[in-house]
Amino acid sequence: MNAGTARTAGAPSVALDVARIRRMFPILHQEVHGHPLVYLDNAATTQKPQQVLEAIDRYYKLDNANVHRGVHLLSERATRAYEAAREKVRAFLNARSTKEIVFTRGTTEAINLVAQSWGRAALAAGDEIVTSTIEHHSNIVPWQILCEQTGATLRVIPVEDSGRLDMDAFHGLLNERTRLVAVGHVSNALGTVNPVREITEAAHAVGALVLLDGAQATPHMHVDVQAIGCDFYALSGHKMYGPTGIGVLWAREEVLGIMPPYQGGGDMISSVSFEGTTYNELPYRFEAGTPDIAGAIGLGAAIDFLEETGIEAIARHEHDLLEYATRRLGELDKIRIIGTAPEKAAVISFEVQGVHPHDVGSLLDHEGVAVRTGHHCAQPTMERFGVPATTRASFAVYNSREDVDRLVDALKTVLDIFA
Amino acid sequence: MNEALRELYQETIMGHNRSPRNFRAIDGADARASGHNPLCGDKLTVFLTIEDGRIDDVAFVGEGCAISKASASMMTEALKGRGTEEARSMKDEFLHLVTRDREADEAVLGKLRVFAGVGEFPARVKCAALPWRTLEAALGGRNEPVSTE
Numbered sequence: 001m002n003a004g005t006a007r008t009a010g011a012p013s014v015a016l017d018v019a020r021i022r023r024m025f026p027i028l029h030q031e032v033h034g035h036p037l038v039y040l041d042n043a044a045t046t047q048k049p050q051q052v053l054e055a056i057d058r059y060y061k062l063d064n065a066n067v068h069r070g071v072h073l074l075s076e077r078a079t080r081a082y083e084a085a086r087e088k089v090r091a092f093l094n095a096r097s098t099k100e101i102v103f104t105r106g107t108t109e110a111i112n113l114v115a116q117s118w119g120r121a122a123l124a125a126g127d128e129i130v131t132s133t134i135e136h137h138s139n140i141v142p143w144q145i146l147c148e149q150t151g152a153t154l155r156v157i158p159v160e161d162s163g164r165l166d167m168d169a170f171h172g173l174l175n176e177r178t179r180l181v182a183v184g185h186v187s188n189a190l191g192t193v194n195p196v197r198e199i200t201e202a203a204h205a206v207g208a209l210v211l212l213d214g215a216q217a218t219p220h221m222h223v224d225v226q227a228i229g230c231d232f233y234a235l236s237g238h239k240m241y242g243p244t245g246i247g248v249l250w251a252r253e254e255v256l257g258i259m260p261p262y263q264g265g266g267d268m269i270s271s272v273s274f275e276g277t278t279y280n281e282l283p284y285r286f287e288a289g290t291p292d293i294a295g296a297i298g299l300g301a302a303i304d305f306l307e308e309t310g311i312e313a314i315a316r317h318e319h320d321l322l323e324y325a326t327r328r329l330g331e332l333d334k335i336r337i338i339g340t341a342p343e344k345a346a347v348i349s350f351e352v353q354g355v356h357p358h359d360v361g362s363l364l365d366h367e368g369v370a371v372r373t374g375h376h377c378a379q380p381t382m383e384r385f386g387v388p389a390t391t392r393a394s395f396a397v398y399n400s401r402e403d404v405d406r407l408v409d410a411l412k413t414v415l416d417i418f419a
Numbered sequence: 420m421n422e423a424l425r426e427l428y429q430e431t432i433m434g435h436n437r438s439p440r441n442f443r444a445i446d447g448a449d450a451r452a453s454g455h456n457p458l459c460g461d462k463l464t465v466f467l468t469i470e471d472g473r474i475d476d477v478a479f480v481g482e483g484c485a486i487s488k489a490s491a492s493m494m495t496e497a498l499k500g501r502g503t504e505e506a507r508s509m510k511d512e513f514l515h516l517v518t519r520d521r522e523a524d525e526a527v528l529g530k531l532r533v534f535a536g537v538g539e540f541p542a543r544v545k546c547a548a549l550p551w552r553t554l555e556a557a558l559g560g561r562n563e564p565v566s567t568e
Contacts, residue, residue: 034421358461358486374460418433
């Protein structure tokens with residue numbers, strides 16, 4: 001990637017102006033326990049730029065009406081705005097068609113939709129689903145439930161000590177009974193970026209479909225579902241500078257087209273009578289009831305923000321922060337970083353030897369530094385690495401090297417108290 | 420670091436965290452119960468040996484934050500030799516102290532008064548309370564694990 005002068009039409013300048021970006025996020029400018037807030041819990045949820053807040057506000061102030069059903073002007077405007085958001089998502093993921101974009105409540109609902117719609121119809125006793133040790137619970141539990149319902153078996157890809165998936169073991173798990181491989185694109189607990197193209201190719205070679213949990217990927221990197229070649233991709237709005245309550249399931253049209261409905265109700269139907277009900281076309285067949293219209297519009301504005309800022313610039317900025325933070329944490333005694341895969345997103349999970357994560361998190365909070373402590377909805381990961389919990393700092397576009405310095409200073413305070 | 424935080428992580432509490440007293444299991448205990456805070460991962464088991472309504476031995480095992488460990492450790496020191504009724508009222512006063520739902524009888528609490536500052540940190544009240552709620556379950560012969568949620 002050219003770090004210098006090349007500019008294409010509409011592309012942003014290469015280095016991020018972090019100070020300018022920070023000013024776009026009103027929530028960052030407050031004090032916590034007498035210290036300026038340092039928000040490092042972005043893997044849990046991200047903050048929202050003014051343009052996202054304004055888009056939602058403007059929708060409710062000017063355009064709000066129910067979608068798809070009305071002939072009056074407001075409902076036409078609302079429908080146009082909602083469907084424009086769908087098209088933004090399509091372009092963002094490089095999906096072939098908006099028929100493949102289903103709005104959901106989030107990644108968790110998207111995965112449950114696939115499990116209960118595709119899974120219940122497609123799987124039988126003896127079939128296998130492959131997932132990994134380092135998944136978020138939302139990419140484990142729906143498959144456990146599905147296996148109980150259908151008699152299928154869940155196989156688990158082991159992880160190396162670095163947090164990389166054991167790819168030899170993965171290849172060894174695949175066989176003619178494998179029907180689905182469901183893995184994260186990026187691990188929320190460790191930051192590992194999985195080799196999703198290699199995984200997809202291998203899965204397809206044995207006739208299995210691939211679902212990717214993209215919740216932790218979409219804010220940090222360019223995602224092209226056609227280039228990856230997967231069959232399902234799930235994402236959450238609130239992890240990528242959009243509002244909570246909205247997410248997306250992308251599914252290849254050939255697969256989505258033959259899936260039975262997930263939830264029944266209004267909007268997903270074509271006609272309803274007690275003699276028989278017919279269903280709507282894609283993607284509406286999978287969007288029952290009034291959707292989170294404002295949420296979708298907010299997600300569209302978040303995508304605009306990402307595109308205007310430049311995903312590559314964001315990725316470079318976050319990579320710099322990851323390297324800087326890893327180096328600075330390495331200067332401290334008693335800090336063990338968990339998750340040291342060669343390819344990582346800007347997430348650092350660590351333990352402070354002799355200090356329980358809950359104490360670390362509370363003391364950091366009192367220095368104004370917000371991190372997450374606990375199992376991060378990834379209990380199998382914690383067990384694999386022999387820790388009850390970790391402290392996790394996760395970075396976003398508005399974080400800076402100063403934020404890292406504040407984190408390190410706060411950790412020094414913790415080490416002093418527990419010396 | 421502010422005054423309230425300094426009080427929370429004071430020497431007595433830190434000392435008990437570093438070297439928790441009665442940190443062992445009791446084989447053949449007369450009563451035992453487990454407690455768990457799912458939000459942060461604190462978990463412990465409390466064991467009691469009871470003779471003629473008197474707590475002859477009390478101990479705990481588990482893992483958790485400094486507040487929960489110190490609370491458990493100081494609890495075992497405070498309870499040894501006490502009658503079960505006395506233990507129950509000590510538990511009540513301790514919970515009043517940390518939840519601040521009403522004035523606690525500090526005379527009853529003695530050294531446990533050091534936990535008075537926990538009430539400044541609502542997120543940590545459950546940590547301090549967990550060993551005592553687990554004790555309550557053990558005394559009551561409850562078999563289901565105690566949870567803070």
